[in-house]
Amino acid sequence: MxxxxxxxxxxxxxxxxxxxxxxxxxxxxxxxxxxxxxxxxxxxxxxxxxxxxxxxxxxxxxxxxxxxxxxxxxxxxxxxxxxxxxxxxxxxxxxxxxxxxxxxxxxxxxxxxxxxxxxxxxxxxxxxxxxxxxxxxxxxxxxxxxxxxxxxxxxxxxxxxxxxxxxxxxxxxxxxxxxxxxxxxxxxxxxxxxxxxxQPGQSGPARVAQIVARELAEDGVIIDLERGPARLTGVAGLPTFNRGVADHQYLFVNGRPVKDRLLVGAVRGAYADMLARDRHAVLALFLDVPPEEVDVNVHPAKTEVRFRDPAFIRGFIVSGLRHALEGAGQKTAQTPAAPAMAAWTSGIGQVEPIAPAPAPALSSLFARQYAPTPNRVSEAGAAWRGYEAQVMAPAQDLPMGRAEAAQEAAPEAVRHPLGVARGQVAHTYIIAEAQDGLVIVDQHAAHERIVLERLKAAGAGDKVAAAQALLLPEVIELDEPSCDRLEEAIPTLAQHGLALERFGATAMLARSVPAALGKGDVQALVRDVADDLAANGDALLLGERLDLVLATMACHGSVRAGRALNVAEMNALLREMEVTPRSGQCNHGRPTWVKLAHGDIEKLFGRK
Structure with a gap:
């Protein structure tokens, strides 16, 4: 021994x-x-x-x-x-x-x-x-x-x-x-x-902007929310201000820097329908909860924490972030790409002058039409004035036609944040005039966000999501702990349209699925929901899957690029953007509009 x-x-x-x-x-x-x-x-x-x-x-x-x-x-x-x-x-x-x-x-x-x-x-x-x-x-x-x-x-x-x-x-x-x-x-x-x-004594948002990215001061929203004993503060970047990796997401619990999967998943869920899958938000979140609600003694490095009520924490972060981003309205990251701006000025000073059309020879004109006679000096003067009007000033066209009633004056741009439509380029981009500059709108991206918010609002109005009954109930074999968790979550899952019943010790019976997911794999769906319950203690994945389906439906049901719109349709789209939450970016995190301020336009022409 x-x-x-x-x-x-x-x-x-x-x-x-x-x-x-x-x-x-x-x-x-x-x-x-x-x-x-x-x-x-x-x-x-x-x-x-x-x-x-x-x-x-x-x-x-x-x-x-x-x-x-x-x-x-x-x-x-x-x-x-x-x-x-x-x-x-x-x-x-x-x-x-x-x-x-x-x-x-x-x-x-x-x-x-x-x-x-x-x-x-x-x-x-x-x-x-x-x-x-x-x-x-x-x-x-x-x-x-x-x-x-x-x-x-x-x-x-x-x-x-x-x-x-x-x-x-x-x-x-x-x-x-x-x-x-x-x-x-x-x-x-x-x-x-x-x-x-x-320096010491800075405000939290100012310190974050100085350390993470100075653009956050303009392209971020301030977060300060409370729910019960929990408080969430910090700065969250707009969806259009994103990165290709998640190394610019800073999470803190009671002033302690942490790297927690629950918090990271909550951030991903909050930006789910506003960012592409390969893009990541830029933010710094500070979560304050009573010490007895969180366990920091999980690992000697103290970078992992455990919450007593993880479902509450995740829901608080998701709803808090979405509420803050909705408050930004149609705001979007307004930094135009440098190559695109350079293209505007690349041709300045290089345009070759167009040679003017040669004027008819003076001698031939007089020889043929305006040759004066010795006895008619006044007629010679009239002939010269005719030549002057015809050759020397061709741009001044003579008035022609009868007087008509003036058309209705174009609406003023000062009353609307996104201005009024003045035209369409390539049947894809709406050109609008605002009080402080020129607004260019991607009509498909803007309408895609509007349609998605309509679908989500329609679903939020119903207490129970639409469900599609299965012709033959599906039996899903799982281990007993997973079945126990699913059985406890049956009322919650039913609100999303997923109707389950216990079918023995190690199986569940699915009688209906959400209508939006009716053509999906029921077995895989229930297993993923069971895994989600095991990891987070709540059925979160089903709601996120429904949001993904709604995003796909919105993309295919929106005004396509290449469709010609009349002025009334363009203005209607602009007005709806102004009242739609998160209309500054589409479902994939791209901006729906950009603005060239008057100062930028003046710089393009060398006036500043």
Whole structure:
């Protein structure tokens, strides 16, 4: 029988470091969170070679006395849990593992001075062994330096990436924490170059726009909603302001940066009918809930959370985002593509002048028509005036025809945000004149959004969605837990048109399906709904599938590109856009209209 023994303390710390310290960015995150929990108002970070060579974090927090500093380097020693109520923790850190774990896999030096103390103290630990313990001179606060991470653990060192990749991960950590705490100032330097600097005391939206993308100030909507004990704030980009990857989605729970599948799925559901499947929204969401409603002690890295009521949280985020985007009306990202704008000006100054048509020779004209006689000088003058009217000023056509009643004056553009229609280009784009510029509308994309909102509004008015009964009920074989979950959700599923019955211990009987999904695979539909119930605790997938069907129906039922519209039809489309939610983008995230302001038009012609 193998003998059970206690592992050495340094080996225990290295094992724990495998969960807490995966790379330089993990160590940086723990150090910065400690600085924030210490009440720092300014945090400075210095990196060398992406953190592979050195990481230094300096703050002006409360500082530590020498005895407290020694205790902080022991495992499971922390000041953030004054009692045993771990479910009520409000600080970023609380496990007491980070500092001893980092000190066991690197050369770790910590200097700290409490406010009011005459001097500070310095303690150096080299891969778990204390090598220095002496006074130090520094201002109030704490300075921690980590050198040569995993230098004596080649098995871990070889799995680290290049300095550039590790720097990108460290930058992401600093940006997320800077957004989470706008009241704190942050400075990041990499290899002697200042990369990021934000001042303390900024508003949350201003901090997000400065860090994520300055365009969010114009192409985003402010979110501030409350429902029960939960509050959702932040900035959400318009659907037309999107990215090809999801690395610009920042999610926070009680001020803690997280990467949670439930929250990511909620964001995707909110933008479901406004973005193409390969595009992703740009946003920063801050969710605040009572501490007892969320479990942050899921993983040592503290980036995953569990909610007591995940269905409520997901529904709150989806409805909150959609409500905020609906409030934007027909607003859309109005930055025209640079190549398209360049095409407007590419031909300026290069147009070759057209040679004027040669005028008839003066001598031949007089010889044939206007030859004066010596005795009729007045007739010669009349002949010259006739030549002048015919040759020298051909553009001045003589009035002809009888006077007619004037047509009705064109409507004024000042009364409508999208202006009034003035014409159509290529039977696809409506040209409208607004008070402040020229509006170009994609008629198919605009009508597609209008039709989709009509279909959704019609469905929302009915408590029960239209259902299509199956000629022969379908039996779906599942495991017993999945059947139990489906049985509990039968009333909810019936509202969407999916009628199920329990059919033994491991089977369900489907009697009807949503009319919009009548031609789909019933077996696959019920299995996907069962998986959705297992993952999220609510039947979310069915509603999203119905939205996808409605989007397809709207696309095929809209005015097609290439159809000629009269002025009344064009104006009717513009007026309906002005009262339709989210009319600034189609169902695929493309803009439905763009505007050239008067200033832009004047620049095209060199008037500004």
């Amino acid at each position: 193998p003998i059970i023994r206690r592992l050495p303390e340094n080996l225990v710390n290295r094992i724990a470091a495998g969960e807490v310290v995966e790379r330089p960015a993990s160590a940086l995150k723990e150090l910065m969170e400690n600085s924030i929990d210490a009440g720092a108002g300014q945090i400075s970070v210095r990196l060398s070679d992406g953190g592979l060579d050195a990481i230094e974090v300096t703050d002006d927090g409360c500082g530590m006395a020498p005895d407290q500093m020694a205790l902080a380097l022991e495992r499971h020693a922390t000041s953030k849990l004054p009692d045993e109520a771990i479910e009520l923790v409000t600080t970023l850190g609380f496990r007491g593992e980070a500092l001893p774990s980092i000190a066991s896999v690197a050369r770790f030096s910590i200097e700290s001075r409490p406010r009011g103390a005459a001097e500070g103290w310095r303690r150096v630990v080299d891969h778990g062994e204390v090598v220095e313990d002496a006074p130090a001179a520094l201002p109030p606060g704490t300075r921690i330096r980590v050198d040569n991470l995993f230098a004596k653990i080649p098995a871990r060192r070889k799995f680290l990436r290049s300095g550039r990749s590790e720097y990108a991960a460290c930058l992401d950590v600093v940006r997320r924490l800077a957004m989470a705490r706008p009241e704190v100032g942050f400075v990041l330097e990499h290899d002697g170059r200042r990369v990021l600097s934000v």
